[in-house]
Amino acid sequence: MRMVVLTPEEMGNVDRAAITAGPHDGYGLMRNAGAAVADLILERFSGAAGVAVLCGPGNNGGDGYVIARLLAERGVNVRLFADAAPQEDSDAARAREDCFVTPEALADFRPETGWLVLDALYGAGLSKPIAGIEAELIERVAAAGVPVVAVDLPSGLSGLTGKPLGSCFDADLTVTFFRKKPGHLLMPGRRLCGELVVADIGIAETALASMDIALWENGPALWRDGVPAVEIDAHKYVRGHVAVVSGGGASTGAARLAARGAARAGAGAVTVLSPANALSVNAMHLTSIMLRKAEAVDELIAFLDERKPTAAVLGPAAGTGERTRSFALGFLERNEGLKGLVLDADAITAFADAPDTLFEAVRSSVIATVLTPHDGEFARLFGDLAADASMSKVERARAAAERSGAVIILKGADTVVACPDGRAAINTNGSRFLATAGSGDVLCGIVASHLAQGMPVFEAASAGVWLHAEAGGMFGRGLIAEDLPEMLPHVFQALFPDDMG
Numbered sequence: 001m002r003m004v005v006l007t008p009e010e011m012g013n014v015d016r017a018a019i020t021a022g023p024h025d026g027y028g029l030m031r032n033a034g035a036a037v038a039d040l041i042l043e044r045f046s047g048a049a050g051v052a053v054l055c056g057p058g059n060n061g062g063d064g065y066v067i068a069r070l071l072a073e074r075g076v077n078v079r080l081f082a083d084a085a086p087q088e089d090s091d092a093a094r095a096r097e098d099c100f101v102t103p104e105a106l107a108d109f110r111p112e113t114g115w116l117v118l119d120a121l122y123g124a125g126l127s128k129p130i131a132g133i134e135a136e137l138i139e140r141v142a143a144a145g146v147p148v149v150a151v152d153l154p155s156g157l158s159g160l161t162g163k164p165l166g167s168c169f170d171a172d173l174t175v176t177f178f179r180k181k182p183g184h185l186l187m188p189g190r191r192l193c194g195e196l197v198v199a200d201i202g203i204a205e206t207a208l209a210s211m212d213i214a215l216w217e218n219g220p221a222l223w224r225d226g227v228p229a230v231e232i233d234a235h236k237y238v239r240g241h242v243a244v245v246s247g248g249g250a251s252t253g254a255a256r257l258a259a260r261g262a263a264r265a266g267a268g269a270v271t272v273l274s275p276a277n278a279l280s281v282n283a284m285h286l287t288s289i290m291l292r293k294a295e296a297v298d299e300l301i302a303f304l305d306e307r308k309p310t311a312a313v314l315g316p317a318a319g320t321g322e323r324t325r326s327f328a329l330g331f332l333e334r335n336e337g338l339k340g341l342v343l344d345a346d347a348i349t350a351f352a353d354a355p356d357t358l359f360e361a362v363r364s365s366v367i368a369t370v371l372t373p374h375d376g377e378f379a380r381l382f383g384d385l386a387a388d389a390s391m392s393k394v395e396r397a398r399a400a401a402e403r404s405g406a407v408i409i410l411k412g413a414d415t416v417v418a419c420p421d422g423r424a425a426i427n428t429n430g431s432r433f434l435a436t437a438g439s440g441d442v443l444c445g446i447v448a449s450h451l452a453q454g455m456p457v458f459e460a461a462s463a464g465v466w467l468h469a470e471a472g473g474m475f476g477r478g479l480i481a482e483d484l485p486e487m488l489p490h491v492f493q494a495l496f497p498d499d500m501g
């Protein structure tokens with residue numbers, strides 16, 4: 001199943017639609033939410049001496065009152081801390097009335113060893129930084145190092161951006177409802193949530209039917225059907241031909257990493273395009289991958305006319321000068337044969353002084369273009385978006401995609417893939433071991449390989465990011481970039497077990 005991610009605002013719409021459709025009213029959903037959290041606490045923290053429930057003024061606090069009551073009914077030692085009473089006649093007010101545990105003042109809360117803290121201060125409704133006594137409590141809990149279970153979101157964390165607004169709980173377990181929110185997946189939110197559980201609270205799947213969904217957690221369900229099958233009568237060029245541009249004599253490894261990634265990801269043919277001074281070093285290190293001289297753009301055009309590659313990679317150690325700029329524009333001006341272009345590293349930096357030249361070329365090109373910046377490269381092309389701290393990583397990547405006309409792979413521990421049409425995916429299978437030189441070069445090759453094989457661009461980019469991360473995770477400690485292409489057959493075997501033979 002495709003893993004839909006809802007913004008807090010969309011989740012509010014879903015809640016309202018579900019309440020209108022029935023059978024549960026708002027308090028019914030709150031009771032279901034509270035029961036899901038209480039069950040998990042009983043299951044996971046049965047050895048706790050007690051549970052201190054901290055309730056805020058809104059519905060997040062309402063969930064907390066339900067949890068306090070259910071745990072106390074089950075014989076758990078519960079203390080309840082809350083200052084402001086919920087608004088009269090609200091669901092949270094009903095939950096408080098039904099809770100027989102007497103609330104104590106928040107200021108009287110002291111974390112106790114062996115106890116669990118249940119954070120029900122703020123969830124989706126957080127609207128400003130947490131201050132005063134609540135901020136103090138968060139500091140006290142962090143200093144005491146006691147375990148924290150957060151209801152919906154760790155209080156202080158923005159469900160939209162994944163960034164804390166001031167003080168924020170660092171939870172061991174977060175239980176959210178119905179669907180994940182961007183703040184659970186984007187860093188540092190993902191880390192601050194601890195383990196994330198999505199609980200069913202009785203909202204029907206049909207609540208999503210009328211919504212214009214545009215954000216997913218990246219995973220095979222998003223693109224698996226688009227991965228090209230290899231037909232029994234396939235020949236190498238039917239399986240796509242990827243061209244990778246190499247840098248000069250002392251900087252050729254990056255292109256070969258991309259080329260190897262492209263080959264292992266399924267392209268039938270791969271050619272490295274090399275300046276004259278790097279031909280012999282490239283030749284010494286290439287076997288199944290072809291090699292061709294392309295010193296200047298006329299040689300590139302001759303190659304494109306003659307060999308008709310279906311996708312290309314430009315940037316890894318290609319240099320930031322005129323050759324790279326002219327090659328990028330040369331690729332983008334093609335109107336037949338070439339289907340996809342991945343611009344990375346130096347090909348991004350090469351346009352730092354003239355981003356609009358690149359964007360205009362991308363927008364007027366028929367070629368599906370993917371830009372793969374890390375944060376530093378992103379800032380070179382989209383300085384204003386990079387500087388806007390109010391934007392989430394998803395919003396930044398989407399705005400960049402819309403402006404440039406390219407699919408953006410904004411890399412990091414929480415890589416975001418965004419399409420100019422607004423679709424976006426947050427990647428969550430990233431391995432910490434991917435932080436190694438050359439890893440990004442391999443990613444370019446994998447993405448280009450899928451483009452070369454005719455996969456639509458958003459799917460090709462999302463698949464490339466996921467497969468690359470999966471390969472890194474499967475290898476684990478000791479990983480170097482050279483290992484990533486070699487892990488791909490194992491990743492594919494796990495993904496397509498029927499594809500042997």
Ligand SMILES: NC(=O)C1=CN([C@@H]2O[C@H](COP(=O)(O)OP(=O)(O)OC[C@H]3O[C@@H](n4cnc5c(N)ncnc54)[C@H](O)[C@@H]3O)[C@@H](O)[C@H]2O)[C@@H](O)CC1
Pocket residue numbers: 012015016026029030031033056057058059060061062063121122123124125126127128129130131151152153177201
């Ligand atoms: N029917 C529903 O809508 C459901 C909602 N649920 C819960 O409801 C939560 C959302 O409830 P609300 O929309 O009431 O929002 P919250 O309970 O997160 O907080 C909203 C209240 O806190 C105040 N506030 C926000 N930030 C503050 C800050 N930093 N300092 C002081 N006051 C602040 C607001 O003015 C408002 O009164 C979800 O996170 C979830 O836990 C669940 O019960 C499931 C069903």
Ligand SMILES: [K+]
Pocket residue numbers: 060119120121122123150151152153154155
């Ligand atoms: K919370």
